Amino acid sequence: MARDVDVIIIGAGPGGIFCAYELMEKRPDLKVLMIEKGRSIEKRNCPKRVTKTCAGCQPCSITTGFAGAGAFSDGKLSLSPDVGGNLPEILGYDKATELIHESDEIYLKFGADKSVYGVDKENEIREIRRKAINANLKLVECPIRHLGTEEGYKIYSKLQEHVLSKGVEIEFNTMVTDIIVEDGTAVGVKTDKGEEYRAKEIVSAVGREGADWFKDKCEEIGIETKPGTVDVGVRVEVRDEVMQFLNENLYEAKLIYHTPTFDDKVRTFCTNPSGEVATEYYEGGLAVVNGHAYKGKEFKTNNTNFALLVSKNFTKPFKTPIEYGKKIAELSNMLCGGKILVQTYGDFRRGRRTTEERLCRNNLIPTLKDAVPGDLSLVFPHRIMVDLDEMIQALDKVTPGIASDETLLYGVEVKFYSNKVIVNKDFETSIKGLRAIGDGAGVTRGLQQASANGLSVARSIIKTLEA
Numbered sequence: 001m002a003r004d005v006d007v008i009i010i011g012a013g014p015g016g017i018f019c020a021y022e023l024m025e026k027r028p029d030l031k032v033l034m035i036e037k038g039r040s041i042e043k044r045n046c047p048k049r050v051t052k053t054c055a056g057c058q059p060c061s062i063t064t065g066f067a068g069a070g071a072f073s074d075g076k077l078s079l080s081p082d083v084g085g086n087l088p089e090i091l092g093y094d095k096a097t098e099l100i101h102e103s104d105e106i107y108l109k110f111g112a113d114k115s116v117y118g119v120d121k122e123n124e125i126r127e128i129r130r131k132a133i134n135a136n137l138k139l140v141e142c143p144i145r146h147l148g149t150e151e152g153y154k155i156y157s158k159l160q161e162h163v164l165s166k167g168v169e170i171e172f173n174t175m176v177t178d179i180i181v182e183d184g185t186a187v188g189v190k191t192d193k194g195e196e197y198r199a200k201e202i203v204s205a206v207g208r209e210g211a212d213w214f215k216d217k218c219e220e221i222g223i224e225t226k227p228g229t230v231d232v233g234v235r236v237e238v239r240d241e242v243m244q245f246l247n248e249n250l251y252e253a254k255l256i257y258h259t260p261t262f263d264d265k266v267r268t269f270c271t272n273p274s275g276e277v278a279t280e281y282y283e284g285g286l287a288v289v290n291g292h293a294y295k296g297k298e299f300k301t302n303n304t305n306f307a308l309l310v311s312k313n314f315t316k317p318f319k320t321p322i323e324y325g326k327k328i329a330e331l332s333n334m335l336c337g338g339k340i341l342v343q344t345y346g347d348f349r350r351g352r353r354t355t356e357e358r359l360c361r362n363n364l365i366p367t368l369k370d371a372v373p374g375d376l377s378l379v380f381p382h383r384i385m386v387d388l389d390e391m392i393q394a395l396d397k398v399t400p401g402i403a404s405d406e407t408l409l410y411g412v413e414v415k416f417y418s419n420k421v422i423v424n425k426d427f428e429t430s431i432k433g434l435r436a437i438g439d440g441a442g443v444t445r446g447l448q449q450a451s452a453n454g455l456s457v458a459r460s461i462i463k464t465l466e467a
């Protein structure tokens with residue numbers, strides 16, 4: 001028999017959590033149910049953190065469970081609306097700024113570090129910008145609050161405790177399989193455990209992990225979407241010394257380039273000073289590369305890693321950019337026995353495979369220990385290879401040493417936020433009763449905007465319920 005609640009939130013990532021938090025703050029009387037296919041935060045355990053080798057768990061504890069992809073992320077909170085999503089386009093720049101400030105206050109309330117990087121080094125930033133202009137790169141300024149992986153985990157643990165204590169019900173290890181639509185209105189959901197729940201308001205906050213599933217649902221129940229972007233590229237690893245000036249003065253240098261040959265957009269993303277390159281597993285065991293940095297000194301490495309992502313926009317009749325990104329990642333997995341491929345930039349430029357032998361005598365030691373030396377030209381289309389090469393050459397003018405032979409390139413990094421759901425200012429989809437937020441709706445691409453999006457949708461829900 002179906003059970004009735006007021007609000008169902010699908011997915012307990014930052015978007016879903018901040019939505020539940022705000023609903024309870026403003027309307028503690030509401031019955032709020034979160035349905036999450038992963039585990040509660042204390043049961044999220046990635047064996048790789050001890051063994052250094054990924055066990056390919058399903059569901060993956062790195063991307064599913066309470067706090068979603070945020071739990072073991074590097075926890076870099078971007079404090080500018082220019083970074084991490086489309087909230088400014090949907091809500092307006094000022095509103096997005098205000099919401100980001102509010103969600104940041106909540107992170108602070110739950111224990112986030114008070115320091116903010118990238119605000120007090122005016123002269124140094126001017127110097128970096130001068131070099132960037134010289135290389136035709138755009139420097140995006142974005143103050144960063146860094147939670148760090150272990151502190152971020154603690155903050156989300158406290159948030160889990162908090163929302164549960166306020167009466168939010170959370171069904172863990174439960175996947176929403178269907179959205180029930182009656183007379184053009186979403187009225188409930190079905191789960192893989194055979195349960196049915198009904199609610200006046202349903203929020204899809206499924207993240208990148210659930211983007212494929214939600215895309216299928218959009219087609220099935222007629223939710224309007226628009227063709228999205230896919231970001232595909234590599235994770236670059238260099239010695240800390242190479243990035244020192246940028247790391248010390250900006251923490252995260254966000255640089256955008258339009259490549260001379262193809263005029264494609266390439267950007268740097270998610271810099272982790274003294275960090276580690278990591279494997280992230282998606283549904284079906286697809287291995288993609290990522291990176292993080294621990295705050296504790298004992299976990300620090302000598303290397304900085306960051307992503308270089310090429311943004312690909314597709315036009316008609318192509319409408320499956322997620323599949324496109326996955327196929328590229330699959331190719332790399334196929335060549336490397338399901339592991340991440342690594343190539344030195346020297347070999348990348350010379351068009352030859354990196355071998356175990358050459359990797360062993362490379363000056364730079366990879367932090368991803370089970371990466372397989374290989375050849376990225378067997379994975380990426382020519383256009384992406386050229387884009388990456390041109391970006392690395394441009395970056396070398398800002399931070400010399402990036403284009404060194406020893407630099408490591410790990411593939412493939414893909415960002416699956418390409419299913420853009422058409423939503424209004426209240427994040428209502430074209431199906432009444434169903435709202436879509438966060439990374440899974442193509443609205444956001446980062447922790448702070450996903451969290452701010454949660455606050456904003458909660459307020460819209462309350463407005464509707466009280467109308």
Ligand SMILES: Cc1cc2nc3c(=O)[nH]c(=O)nc-3n(C[C@H](O)[C@H](O)[C@H](O)COP(=O)(O)OP(=O)(O)OC[C@H]3O[C@@H](n4cnc5c(N)ncnc54)[C@H](O)[C@@H]3O)c2cc1C
Pocket residue numbers: 010011012013014015016035036037038062063064065066067068069070072073074075076077078084174175176177205206207208209210211213270280290291292437438439440444445446447448450
């Ligand atoms: C390794 C890593 C490092 C990152 N580092 C940073 C960083 O430093 N800074 C930053 O800003 N961003 C970072 N990100 C991105 C950030 O984590 C995401 O932007 C953010 O978590 C998105 O929040 P969300 O709530 O939209 O989705 P998610 O956090 O992905 O949460 C979605 C949740 O929905 C659940 N779900 C999906 N489908 C279903 C279903 N059908 N039924 C039930 N549950 C479902 C999933 O299990 C998941 O828990 C990182 C991501 C990763 C993976």
